[in-house]
Amino acid sequence: MKKNKKYRWGIKLAALALSSSVLFSSLETASAATYTVKPGDSLWKIASQQGVSLQTLMSWNHLSSSTIYIGQKLNLNTMHTPVPKSPANLVQIAKQQLGVKYTFGGTKPSTGFDCSGYITYVYNNAGISTPRKTAAGFYNTAEKVSTPQVGDLVFFANTYKAGISHIGIYVGNNQMINASNSGVTIANINSSYWKKYFVGYGRL
Numbered sequence: 717m718k719k720n721k722k723y724r725w726g727i728k729l730a731a732l733a734l735s736s737s738v739l740f741s742s743l744e745t746a747s748a749a750t751y752t753v754k755p756g757d758s759l760w761k762i763a764s765q766q767g768v769s770l771q772t773l774m775s776w777n778h779l780s781s782s783t784i785y786i787g788q789k790l791n792l793n794t795m796h797t798p799v800p801k802s803p804a805n806l807v808q809i810a811k812q813q814l815g816v817k818y819t820f821g822g823t824k825p826s827t828g829f830d831c832s833g834y835i836t837y838v839y840n841n842a843g844i845s846t847p848r849k850t851a852a853g854f855y856n857t858a859e860k861v862s863t864p865q866v867g868d869l870v871f872f873a874n875t876y877k878a879g880i881s882h883i884g885i886y887v888g889n890n891q892m893i894n895a896s897n898s899g900v901t902i903a904n905i906n907s908s909y910w911k912k913y914f915v916g917y918g919r920l
Contacts, residue, residue, distance in 0.1 A: 753788040760848075766792060769841040770824075806842035806867045810885050810893045813838070816900045823848065831883050834895035835869065838885065839920065846920060851883040858918025869920070870894075870905060872913040886917065 751762060759782040763773040770782065776793045784790070819828025823837055836848045849857070855871050864870070864886045872882040884894030884903070892910075893902050903910060 749792045750789045751792050753784050753786055753790065755786055757784065757786075758782070759784050762790065763840070765845075771841075804866070806838060806844070807885070807887050807893070809841050810838045810887070813900045814893070814902070816895070818895055818897050818899050822895075829895040829900060831895045834900060835883055835885065844920060852880040854883055854920075855880040855915075855918060858920055861917045861919050864917040865919070869918040871915040871918060872910065873915045875913050880915065882913070 751766075753762070759773060759779070760770050763770045766773065773790070774780075774782065776791045813825055813829070813834065816825050817828040818830065820830050821833065822828040822830050823833035825837075829837065832849055832851050832854060835854060836846060839846045851871065854869060858869055858871075861868060866886060866888050868886045870884040870886050870892045871880055872884075873880050875881045882894070882896070884892035884905075886905075887893050887902065890905050891902055892905055893900065896903070905911070905914060
């Protein structure tokens with residue numbers, strides 16, 4: 717009887733040791749995943765493909781700039797926890813940029829944002845992967861909605877050129893957060909200025 721107990725305990729211990737070995741092996745393999753930079757790649761493009769922010773990818777690889785070279789191996793840290801895709805998280809990230817200056821073509825806080833560059837930055841950092849587009853590009857790909865939810869897009873036309881020309885993020889109570897000539901601010905969609913250019917809402 718005692719021998720049988722010892723035998724069973726021996727099997728359990730062996731199984732536990734094997735499971736632990738497989739687990740640690742899997743962890744090492746996952747954390748060691750890499751990506752080799754190819755022609756046409758950019759750090760932002762790779763981050764977008766992996767569903768993480770540019771800053772996160774730079775942090776994984778201890779990079780101080782977004783400059784990369786063909787053949788470079790990047791750590792993808794596949795054990796990362798995805799950023800929650802929630803409207804509250806998106807708006808929180810959007811509000812963190814309040815006061816950042818307006819820069820035509822700008823896509824990051826350090827240089828400033830234009831309206832679509834701001835949308836691209838906020839959405840990607842909120843875990844919603846989207847390539848850089850113009851306001852019109854976002855309008856063409858967004859699902860049009862008549863009743864907006866927090867985090868939806870707000871579109872305007874003919875602000876400085878014909879057609880869809882401006883975009884913001886709906887934050888509730890007829891307000892949006894956007895990058896305009898005054899920088900990143902919160903504005904009332906029903907104000908005398910924005911109301912006359914308003915087109916509608918969209919959802920990615």
